[in-house]
Amino acid sequence: MAKVLYEAPCLEPRVFLVCVHAVMRKVLRQSINSALFWGVALLAVLFAPAAAIAQGQAGAEGVATEVTSHGVTLTLNRPVEFGYSLDGVAYIFTPPEGLEILSRTDPSTMDEGVRVNGTMKNPQRRGVHGYDGRTDTYREELDEPFPIRVVAGDIVVCAVHRPGAGQNNPRAGVVLRYAGFVFVAELPPVNTLAPALSGWEGRGTPQYYPIDLPAAVAELPSYSLEGIAAPSFGQLMTQFDRIEVGWGATQVTGARGGYERLTSYNQQSRNYGVGMASWVGAALLMLLSDGLDAEQKAALLMRMISYGIQAWDPIAGRGEQLKADGGHNQFQFGPMLAALKWTGRSHLLDSFKAKAGGNVLLQPFFHTEETLNALQPHDDMTRWGPMNGSHIARRRTVLSVSDDTVELPTDTGPHLDPYHVRFNGLQLVRERDGATAIVEGSRHTSGRRPVFLHLDKHPDPRFAVGDVVYLRSQDPIEIGDPDWRIVETLASINPGFYAAYRDLNFWSDALLFAHAIGMWHPDFDAMQAYVLRANRPDDPAPGRAYRSHLRTLIGTDLNFSRDFWAAHSSEIIPAMTQD
Numbered sequence: 001m002a003k004v005l006y007e008a009p010c011l012e013p014r015v016f017l018v019c020v021h022a023v024m025r026k027v028l029r030q031s032i033n034s035a036l037f038w039g040v041a042l043l044a045v046l047f048a049p050a051a052a053i054a055q056g057q058a059g060a061e062g063v064a065t066e067v068t069s070h071g072v073t074l075t076l077n078r079p080v081e082f083g084y085s086l087d088g089v090a091y092i093f094t095p096p097e098g099l100e101i102l103s104r105t106d107p108s109t110m111d112e113g114v115r116v117n118g119t120m121k122n123p124q125r126r127g128v129h130g131y132d133g134r135t136d137t138y139r140e141e142l143d144e145p146f147p148i149r150v151v152a153g154d155i156v157v158c159a160v161h162r163p164g165a166g167q168n169n170p171r172a173g174v175v176l177r178y179a180g181f182v183f184v185a186e187l188p189p190v191n192t193l194a195p196a197l198s199g200w201e202g203r204g205t206p207q208y209y210p211i212d213l214p215a216a217v218a219e220l221p222s223y224s225l226e227g228i229a230a231p232s233f234g235q236l237m238t239q240f241d242r243i244e245v246g247w248g249a250t251q252v253t254g255a256r257g258g259y260e261r262l263t264s265y266n267q268q269s270r271n272y273g274v275g276m277a278s279w280v281g282a283a284l285l286m287l288l289s290d291g292l293d294a295e296q297k298a299a300l301l302m303r304m305i306s307y308g309i310q311a312w313d314p315i316a317g318r319g320e321q322l323k324a325d326g327g328h329n330q331f332q333f334g335p336m337l338a339a340l341k342w343t344g345r346s347h348l349l350d351s352f353k354a355k356a357g358g359n360v361l362l363q364p365f366f367h368t369e370e371t372l373n374a375l376q377p378h379d380d381m382t383r384w385g386p387m388n389g390s391h392i393a394r395r396r397t398v399l400s401v402s403d404d405t406v407e408l409p410t411d412t413g414p415h416l417d418p419y420h421v422r423f424n425g426l427q428l429v430r431e432r433d434g435a436t437a438i439v440e441g442s443r444h445t446s447g448r449r450p451v452f453l454h455l456d457k458h459p460d461p462r463f464a465v466g467d468v469v470y471l472r473s474q475d476p477i478e479i480g481d482p483d484w485r486i487v488e489t490l491a492s493i494n495p496g497f498y499a500a501y502r503d504l505n506f507w508s509d510a511l512l513f514a515h516a517i518g519m520w521h522p523d524f525d526a527m528q529a530y531v532l533r534a535n536r537p538d539d540p541a542p543g544r545a546y547r548s549h550l551r552t553l554i555g556t557d558l559n560f561s562r563d564f565w566a567a568h569s570s571e572i573i574p575a576m577t578q579d
Helices: 013-029 034-047 050-054 213-219 233-240 272-287 294-318 333-342 346-356 358-362 369-374 508-516 522-534 560-572
Strands: 002-004 060-069 072-084 090-093 099-104 109-111 114-116 119-121 148-150 155-161 175-184 364-366 400-402 405-408 427-430 436-444 451-455 468-472 482-484
Touching (some): 060 175, 072 155, 119 148, 213 294, 272 560, 333 508, 346 358, 346 522, 358 364, 364 522, 482 522, 508 560
Antiparallel strands (some): 072 099, 099 148, 364 482, 405 451, 427 468, 436 451
């Protein structure tokens, strides 16, 4: 971990000064009189073994000029005491005059013609960063040059790049791992988790979190895995045995700009939102099972809590709600609940949706009179403004007809339709006579992006150029029905079972976890109702069922979520909610 500069007893001249400094500093802080001070200092220097000096601060591990965290070593301008959080972040004692970081291992270098292995001082959750030049959101001025001057309260985060990631599956992450270093005026106790490494404007002193892991593990249930094929502890820790800064590194999402590329490399999936949801969900279920021993549960739970801190604290501190975004913002939900529960902040559930709603809380909804009105035929030409109608119900004029295909416009104004709008499974209606057909498939073209709808058959008379049409659900919708939308707008409501991104969300595992650890809130009810509906095989109708939230664990052939749900969901979720 670090290069310790002394052996017991402390007699080597350079080490002599280090030891005296450590003992003097501790005694002075405790306001001991000067006579006792010199006596203790002399005894410490002459007789104390290295281990005793390392206990001069709670959580101290040694004294060194080189300190390592998650495989990255910083070289400092002077020897200092250091220690570690439970999640492996280095705490470095920083005297009032500060320290200089002279260098790091895995230093800044070039890959694919741009700067990588970035180092950030006091990084913030925002739209830009200094970690890796292979993302659109990299800013060179945020990538700190050495030497770096630090004082107590500063945080330094180092990224280590994944070579060639921009050309080889970039959405799976350009960063291999992160290392965090927190510079402190007092070394925290050993049983703490690190503060959020990504900050926010107006942040005060970074807060670290004492955790009683044995007590936390004792609170977890142990549902039987008999007859259920489950992932191994080793498979899970391959995914999670690291500090994860990318979850809170930037609020920008997208294939080239956002957290997908900044979250540490996940070898299981090109789509990080889906891949992480699948594996985080499996970890949450394993924590509820009898498939891990207490030590393994402690290691895995520690990581889930750590990830939750790294996700929740920057989002809540920034004060900008985590929005719904396709399949992206879903996997943080369970870890954030774990973090709030076991860091003594369960009372913040009341503000959870307002701060960190994400996919899980902002996409599902209960139909109201307003949402049903949005599905009536309309001519609203806005999407992000005062939206009164769904894009599927907007009146459109047929541009062309060929065999069983009709062409409709989708982009006669800026941002008129969601980019990946899908009409599959909806009913195409001609306004003048109510004639209908079922949309069996759709495809877009480039440029003005018309959409070509392949129909099951034409009505009689056939659709023709110039017909005014709109789309609607094949199935009746009533007030109170749970449903889903890609983002939290009326325009994005699409009740079709094939609506874009409806199939990219994995919420069953987080739903079970929230109930099992006692972290349920009424704000979560729409999510639960929608998951229960989606997990039924014939809802809203046979052959048109919403995509289940019970999926094969990505990268494996394990149907773990499905099998665990079948065995234990009725025990975990209150029975009355499943009707």
